[in-house]
Amino acid sequence: MSVSTQSGVRPSSGRTPDPVLSLRGVHKSFGAVHVLQGVDFDVYPGQVTALVGDNGAGKSTLIKGVAGIYPFDDGDFFFEGQKVHISDPKHANALGIEVVYQDLALCDNLDVVANMFLGREEKKGPGLDEAAMERKASETLAGLSVRTLSSVRRTVASLSGGQRQTVAIARAVLWNSKLVILDEPTAALGVAQTEQVLSLVERLAQNGLGVVLISHNINDVMRVADHIACLYLGRMAAQVPASEVTNSQVVELITTGRTGDIGLPAQVANHADAIDPTTGA
Amino acid sequence: MSSTLTSDAAASEASASPGLGESVRNYWDRVRGGELGSLPAVAGLVALIIVFTVLEGDTFLSAFNFANLINQSAMIIVLAMGLIFVLLLGEIDLSAGYAAGTCAAILGVTLTQRGWPLWMALGATLLTGVIIGLLIGLLVAKLGIPSFVVTLAAFLALQGVILLIIGEGGTIGIDDPTILKIMNANMSPLAGWILFGIVVGGWALLSLLKMRGRRAAGLPVENMSVFLAKLIALAVILGAVVYILNQERSRNPAITSIMGVPYVVPLILILVVGLTYVLGRTGFGRHVYAVGGNAEASRRAGINVSRIRIACFIACSTLAAVAGILFASRDNSISPSTGGSTTLLYAVGAAVIGGTSLFGGRGRIIDAVIGGLVVGVIANGLPLVTQESGIAFIVTGLVLLVAASVDALSRRRAMATGRA
Ligand SMILES: Nc1ncnc2c1ncn2[C@@H]1O[C@H](COP(=O)(O)OP(=O)(O)OP(=O)(O)O)[C@@H](O)[C@H]1O
Ligand SMILES: [Mg+2]
Numbered sequence: 190m191s192v193s194t195q196s197g198v199r200p201s202s203g204r205t206p207d208p209v210l211s212l213r214g215v216h217k218s219f220g221a222v223h224v225l226q227g228v229d230f231d232v233y234p235g236q237v238t239a240l241v242g243d244n245g246a247g248k249s250t251l252i253k254g255v256a257g258i259y260p261f262d263d264g265d266f267f268f269e270g271q272k273v274h275i276s277d278p279k280h281a282n283a284l285g286i287e288v289v290y291q292d293l294a295l296c297d298n299l300d301v302v303a304n305m306f307l308g309r310e311e312k313k314g315p316g317l318d319e320a321a322m323e324r325k326a327s328e329t330l331a332g333l334s335v336r337t338l339s340s341v342r343r344t345v346a347s348l349s350g351g352q353r354q355t356v357a358i359a360r361a362v363l364w365n366s367k368l369v370i371l372d373e374p375t376a377a378l379g380v381a382q383t384e385q386v387l388s389l390v391e392r393l394a395q396n397g398l399g400v401v402l403i404s405h406n407i408n409d410v411m412r413v414a415d416h417i418a419c420l421y422l423g424r425m426a427a428q429v430p431a432s433e434v435t436n437s438q439v440v441e442l443i444t445t446g447r448t449g450d451i452g453l454p455a456q457v458a459n460h461a462d463a464i465d466p467t468t469g470a
Numbered sequence: 471m472s473s474t475l476t477s478d479a480a481a482s483e484a485s486a487s488p489g490l491g492e493s494v495r496n497y498w499d500r501v502r503g504g505e506l507g508s509l510p511a512v513a514g515l516v517a518l519i520i521v522f523t524v525l526e527g528d529t530f531l532s533a534f535n536f537a538n539l540i541n542q543s544a545m546i547i548v549l550a551m552g553l554i555f556v557l558l559l560g561e562i563d564l565s566a567g568y569a570a571g572t573c574a575a576i577l578g579v580t581l582t583q584r585g586w587p588l589w590m591a592l593g594a595t596l597l598t599g600v601i602i603g604l605l606i607g608l609l610v611a612k613l614g615i616p617s618f619v620v621t622l623a624a625f626l627a628l629q630g631v632i633l634l635i636i637g638e639g640g641t642i643g644i645d646d647p648t649i650l651k652i653m654n655a656n657m658s659p660l661a662g663w664i665l666f667g668i669v670v671g672g673w674a675l676l677s678l679l680k681m682r683g684r685r686a687a688g689l690p691v692e693n694m695s696v697f698l699a700k701l702i703a704l705a706v707i708l709g710a711v712v713y714i715l716n717q718e719r720s721r722n723p724a725i726t727s728i729m730g731v732p733y734v735v736p737l738i739l740i741l742v743v744g745l746t747y748v749l750g751r752t753g754f755g756r757h758v759y760a761v762g763g764n765a766e767a768s769r770r771a772g773i774n775v776s777r778i779r780i781a782c783f784i785a786c787s788t789l790a791a792v793a794g795i796l797f798a799s800r801d802n803s804i805s806p807s808t809g810g811s812t813t814l815l816y817a818v819g820a821a822v823i824g825g826t827s828l829f830g831g832r833g834r835i836i837d838a839v840i841g842g843l844v845v846g847v848i849a850n851g852l853p854l855v856t857q858e859s860g861i862a863f864i865v866t867g868l869v870l871l872v873a874a875s876v877d878a879l880s881r882r883r884a885m886a887t888g889r890a
Binding site (some may be wrong): 235296297315316319320323324 | 689
């Protein structure tokens with residue numbers, strides 16, 4: 190709920206604040222599959238960092254590590270400058286890390302308020318404090334300038350795809366979150382609703398949160414991202430300010446791991462599988 | 471930028487604290503959008519009462535028959551309340567009827583044969599229900615066996631357990647006066663009116679407190695005229711019930727006088743209020759609906775889904791134990807067929823007729839009462855019209871079919887209008 194009070198924190202481009210999240214040389218293997226091979230990744234408060242990469246590059250694995258679903262095997266994890274070891278999702282939530290999953294994880298039969306507080310209901314004595322929850326839900330939506338919901342007591346079943354995505358995102362910022370990760374939030378949406386959600390993503394950053402946006406849509410990425418991080422076969426090919434690359438360069442990064450003098454060394458990009466993974470970082 | 475929704479909401483809601491006429495219109499909009507709630511069941515109940523009144527008014531409407539109706543429906547209602555917990559998850563418990571029978575048999579053995587004190591016997595009875603529910607819940611939630619199969623197995627096994635406890639063709643008598651009173655004795659007429667006062671006054675007080683709390687929090691508050699209309703409707707219906715039950719209904723008043731509200735009515739009222747609170751106002755209840763609506767979403771939200779599943783099966787079997795106590799009280803005895811035959815199917819039917827969805831996620835405790843009364847009215851009224859018991863089964867089956875169709879159609883309708 191500190192959302193509205195933090196508005197305007199967004200730094201002018203040029204001066205970079207300390208990252209809210211910093212990963213250094215993280216590794217993750219599933220059995221014999223070495224999915225993340227020494228990845229560095231930074232997310233800055235008040236900015237949108239787009240995480241791109243081809244299918245299977247390791248984007249979801251990376252954010253699941255951050256969210257504590259599959260903790261990393263190796264590497265350093267800094268949150269707000271402190272070295273942390275996140276072992277489970279509750280721990281990540283407690284630090285202020287929230288994930289909006291691609292398949293939305295909302296309950297159709299419950300209303301907006303119930304969904305936003307699901308699993309973390311406010312109590313008054315033995316029962317629920319409905320009034321407090323309803324008020325906080327309305328305030329959070331207001332803080333995000335959401336005007337498309339007529340009532341927070343409508344069941345989620347009656348909402349459009351964009352409105353549902355809005356509820357899912359609002360749920361993520363309800364908890365004094367500092368870092369919000371969105372896994373393909375616009376994948377299933379039409380033009381107008383994509384626009385709605387993207388401006389919501391921008392507003393999260395304006396409110397001072399660190400935002401990670403995973404997307405396969407280069408136009409969406411270029412439209413809202415301040416930084417672009419590209420994973421290529423489990424390595425961080427590049428993390429660059431969005432203003433310094435063009436659409437086609439991003440596409441090249443995604444498909445080959447390098448473009449011009451940005452990206453992985455040529456022999457790594459071309460023979461990623463033949464290189465010893467531990468030297469990658 | 472941060473004030474938009476608050477002011478929007480405040481503005482729209484200050485103007486949209488809807489009056490009576492508008493509330494009715496809003497409700498009707500929801501009904502047309504597929505959110506039927508218990509409307510079809512209430513309409514069906516009224517229709518059935520009118521039909522039987524026209525055909526056999528003198529007998530059907532008599533105070534004697536009304537008390538009879540309550541006696542016939544009570545067990546079905548309590549069983550249906552338990553089933554609503556598992557139906558809300560989208561599961562089923564086919565064994566609830568014989569769970570009631572088994573628990574009743576435990577009551578008979580401990581109370582009559584072993585001579586345990588009443589509280590210990592009741593404790594053993596309820597504990598039996600808890601254990602049955604725990605076993606079913608563990609098998610469903612931890613091993614992932616479909617509840618249909620687990621409870622079908624329990625249905626067969628518990629039938630055998632009762633036979634072993636009671637013996638082929640045997641019965642266990644119940645002579646404890648307290649147990650017998652539940653279904654066979656009545657409150658004094660004055661006590662009936664006091665109960666009426668407590669229920670109506672309590673409802674009004676709670677509603678007003680809730681309205682005050684919402685106003686204090688700056689949230690939209692129900693219009694006063696809507697509140698008064700609901701209060702009057704509640705008072706008229708409950709008043710009529712108490713009034714009718716307070717009439718003399720003995721065939722021969724000179725010898726014994728029978729009048730007053732049967733003791734089972736306050737028992738059911740307590741269950742309705744308590745369980746409605748649990749499902750509607752506690753975190754546990756919220757999580758039951760959540761798991762029924764989307765189990766994966768609930769898991770990601772940090773809800774312990776297996777724990778909720780197990781708790782719901784325990785609730786179902788424990789309420790079945792309560793129904794078993796009512797069986798023992800009504801019949802003065804327990805036999806191997808207690809809780810058998812149509813008991814379970816009527817109870818599932820009652821929940822569905824009352825408006826609880828078989829697809830999970832939708833239903834309320836009051837559905838059990840309304841649906842149970844529909845089933846009870848058919849079982850009670852039809853024999854007055856025809857001696858053919860076959861007709862009663864056919865009519866009940868048809869009503870259940872209608873209710874299930876309403877459930878399915880309202881889902882389709884809700885999807886078409888974007889409400890599901
Ligand atoms: N639980 C798991 N067990 C084994 N392998 C896994 C597991 N999860 C992911 N992988 C493998 O890790 C690699 C990266 O998967 P990941 O889901 O992170 O990709 P992604 O970048 O999110 O792709 P997409 O764009 O398709 O979502 C894939 O090769 C996948 O097969
Ligand atoms: Mg993915």
